[in-house]
Amino acid sequence: MKTNQPKAGIMLLIAMSIALFSCNTNNTSSVSKEDIALIPQPNSVVMNKGGFVLNKNTQWVVSKHLSEQNLYLEIKEKIQNSNAVLADVKEVSEGNYIVFVLNKSLDPEAYVLEVLEDKITVEAASKLGFSHAQQTLKQVIGKEYFTSSSQEFTIPLVRIEDKPRYQWRGVMLDVSRHFFDKSYLLKTIDRLAFLKMNTLHLHLVDDQGWRMEIKQYPRLTAVGGYRVDQEEKHWNARTPNSPTDKATFGGFYTQEELKEVVAYAAKYGIQVIPEIEMPAHVMSAIAAYPELACFDQEIGVPSGGVWPITDIYCAGKESTFEFLENVLTEVMTVFPSKYIHIGGDEATKTNWAKCPHCRKRIAEEGLQDVAELQSYFIKRIETFLDSKAKTLIGWDEILEGGLAPKATVMSWRGIQGGWEASKQGHDVIMTPESHVYLNFYQGDQDREPQAFGGYTPLEKVYDFDPVVDSMSVEQKKHVLGAQGNLWSEYIETEAISEYMLYPRLVALSEALWSSGKQKNYVAFTSRLVPLLESLDAMGINYAESVYNVSASTETDFESKSINIDLKTDFPEATIYYALGNEALTESSKVYDSTLHFKASDSLKAVVFVDGKKKGVALKTYIDFHKGFGSKLAMSPNPHKNYQGEGASTLMDIRKGSKNFGDGKWLGWYNKEVTLTMELPIAENISSVVVNALENQGADIYFPNKIQVSTSMDGVHFTKKVSVERPEVANGDAAIEGFKLAFEPHEAKIIKIEISPIKKSSKGRGTFIFVDEILVK
Incomplete structure (x- = not known):
């Protein structure tokens, strides 16, 4: 039996000692990078004795070369520092200042952060690099940054040299299946910045809702933005809607609201990528404008799952492409990003095979079949985007029938699509559902909110690497990075969205930032403990599923007994358990080996950290009934x-x-x-x-x-x-x-x-x- 201090508690004590160090400048000498609780783990960390006092008197200095970048000094705003931002460090009086220096020799997102007793120096080559350095300072301060009424913080003396491993580190929010207010998008941007991620991908269009105002086509939101409320039913058990049914469930963003989101993200240097689906996942558009379909069919916006997806844009009508070019033109006025995502997935082409317009197009263009017609469709859209200096991104289905010349592929059906695209010389963003679909369960399904299916626990996300060994050196150069995807069929509220995102997005941030040699899941979880306290302070409804105790049961018919093993996905955590009517407390028995039962009994188990229950307790009843072994x-x-x-x-x-x-x-x-x-x-x-x-x-x-x-x-x-x-x-x-x-x-x-x-x-x-x- 384990009788010592719980290991999870030890991890917390280590983390607390680091936090205490930030307020005590007299009891620490030199600390290695493995001991500082930062996520993602920086490339190089050297800590020394002493501390810098950050307060209202601290002077903020931005080199004159940075003034045109409108550098966002987030911490200065937080502590309500009223000191002027000066143009030249020479104008600063001695001591207690922070200086931001442009260093174009650094990589685009790299930064160097050095904290001395009298000053902090931040060097970077871009707005993103300066933002990353400020996020590191926030993490060093810890939860007090979010909770303390004090406007003074002591920061340990440290030198950090840091840069990301991959250039694309993001998350996709599906706001089509369930709509989320602009305020939630802004909060998400804050959290992406905190984790040094740089991309927010918005899935704005799908069968169940069109979420972006298009001024030339107002019915896209007036009709396509709303559906019949069938929320009481399972997503895939909802019945089809008639075009005349009253549709009240939904919403959309005005272009001004989306411009505000884009501008807010730009303060941190984060790019916002719009996704406008085509040729499939567009029943919301067809409900608004039936002439966009092959047979001008009138349909209602679906309330739930649709399969197969046969109501798609007609690839034979010239008016379809006129519509899409007009839509994309308006999209580009709102989103200045280099990339436009056009979906391209899961198109069932049975209507194309029967449609006279599509058959004529196939004949005129010398295409073999409907697969090549989809390729024609995507290539034509890419040509238009290229003329506007935009790069097309599509899901890996855009490989079918021939890949558009300059397209970037987002590989979701495993890594094979990304492998093939990189082999052809195309850039790739890896998003395999096996590792980064955050709409999958992360813990025991019986104790989790309803999810799409699958199982993607924290450790699996952490272990993900967008590059695979079978890739050549040239292929690896085309892997831009990866992102987590949160499809929202079952994400009905902001609280559930947060629950599914965090802390798995925390794990992904380190998986994509830190070098492979630095990755260590046990060490990561030790740093995760204090960071979760910051998420608490930020008001994030993150999942504690990693602490949940699960039971694996084995039946021994010969001895008429049941054997139960307990575990948690949090390494080194100590499990407490109670039997029968015993209360489950921190004084309960500590699990250390298989439990054996030969008679009916109830079992409860949980993890405690710092005296608090973590996760949802396991509760099960072992019921030896008369039918056992029959x-x-x-x-x-x-x-x-x-x-x-x-x-x-x-x-x-x-x-x-x-x-x-x-x-x-x-x-x-x-x-x-x-x-x-x-x-x-x-x-x-x-x-x-x-x-x-x-x-x-x-x-x-x-x-x-x-x-x-x-x-x-x-x-x-x-x-x-x-x-x-x-x-x-x-x-x-x-x-x-x-x-x-x-x-x-x-x-x-x-x-x-x-x-x-x-x-x-x-x-x-x-x-x-x-x-x-x-x-x-």
């Missing part, structure tokens, strides 16, 4: 993709989670199911509980009917009870134990008949998912 026959057999561990899955006491792919569920599609359980001996029983899962977006519904019959000989059965449940709209995954109680009696064989909902309200067949069947 023989069980199934008719028919489960679907080939959802067979769990066979029949034993239903009576091994290991319960499935809300993740239908966790291997602990048996699933049947549109089948009447009969389960026949033979108890080891005849037992006096009074109820059966059938645990079922519902995830309507995946066509998994609770059973429509369950019936229980019992027998002593397996031949003659007596019906005991049945329960029926109609379809009820459910926007989230859910687990329910359907209890069927009856008069106590002796039985040896139990037959459970389960019927599905034959057709859901969306007109599709349904799955039944069943796990543990408890016999009481």
Whole structure:
């Protein structure tokens, strides 16, 4: 058993000692870069004894060569320093000043920060470099920068030489599926700057909403900006809307609002990249202007998921390109960025294959098929953007049919698209869903907000590298960097958005900034502890999922026991646990080895840091019921993709989670199911509980009917009870134990008949998912 101070607590003490050092100039000599709690980890850090006092009397000095850059002196603004920004360091009186010096020999985002007792010197070649240096100062000050009413801070003496590994370090916010106010975009920019990230990618257009005002086409926002409110339903279980249905859910940004966002980002040197989807993911535009589609079809803006995406822009009509060029022209007046993202993904081209306009275009241009027609579409848009000195970015589908000559590829379906594009000499931004899709779960699904699916924990994000070993030296030069993507199908509020972004975006910031040799996940988490305190002080609703305790369970049928191992994704954290009715406190037992159970019991487990519970406590009940270890026959057999561990899955006491792919569920599609359980001996029983899962977006519904019959000989059965449940709209995954109680009696064989909902309200067949069947 561990009896010493918890290691997570030790990490906090280390971090606190660093913070204390910033206020105490007499007890520290030289500290290595590994000991300073900065994220991302700088390239070079040398610390020395002593400190610099930053206060209202500090003079701020900007070299005359920087005056035209409108350098944003954020910390000066924070401490309400009224001293004038002088044009020449020679004009400064001795002591207590900060000087910003232009050093064009440095890389574009590099900076040198040196803190001496009488002055701070910041050298950089660009606004971004100066911004990064100020963010480093904020992190050195720590949470007090955000919480203290004091306007005086003591900064340790330090010299930092730093620059990023990759030039593209960003995040994509999908504001189309769910709309977020301008104020949230501004807060996001603050946080990107804090983490030394430099790109905000706004996904402004998708099937479910058009979010940018286009003055020449007002119906894009008046019609395309709103949809019928079906938020109570699962995203993928929402029904199609008619063009005449009342649409009230949505919103959009005016061009003036977006200009404000762009200008605010520019203060930090951050670029804002607009994404205007084409040729697919544009049902919101077609709802507004049906003539943009192949057959002028009138549609409503979808309220939820659409697949396949067949309502797309017509590539054969010349008016389509006139529309898009007009739209993009207005976009460029708002977004001065070098790049314009045009999507290009997931276009189902069945309408193109039938459309006379598209077929004519294919013939006239000498194209082979609709794949080459999409290539023609993208290349034509690229030619237009190139004429405006803009660079086209598209998702990796733009490779299909031939890549546009100057396009940059954003590779999301793994790294292969990026590999191919870099091989062809194109720049690449890596965004593989396997590592940087932040709409995926980051912890135990049962204790997390609803997410798109998948599993991307903190460590997986941290381990990501946009460059792969199989790339040549030339290919690697084309990898600009990477970004995290937060698709918002299930991101309904700012709080949930923050929860999904942080701290995974913190991990990504270091993965993209620091050199590969510096990366060490355990060391990163030790620095993460004090940085999370700053996120607290900033009012960010970050996820503590990394602290959550998870349990892996093993059934030993021979010894009739259950073995449980506990872990957390936070290295070195100490887990406390309690059994039965014991309270879970910092004085509870400390987990150090496998727990063994031979009788029913409840288990609670959590991590404490500095006396505070972290994450959501694990709570589970180990239920040794009469059906444990029984023989069980199934008719028919489960679907080939959802067979769990066979029949034993239903009576091994290991319960499935809300993740239908966790291997602990048996699933049947549109089948009447009969389960026949033979108890080891005849037992006096009074109820059966059938645990079922519902995830309507995946066509998994609770059973429509369950019936229980019992027998002593397996031949003659007596019906005991049945329960029926109609379809009820459910926007989230859910687990329910359907209890069927009856008069106590002796039985040896139990037959459970389960019927599905034959057709859901969306007109599709349904799955039944069943796990543990408890016999009481």
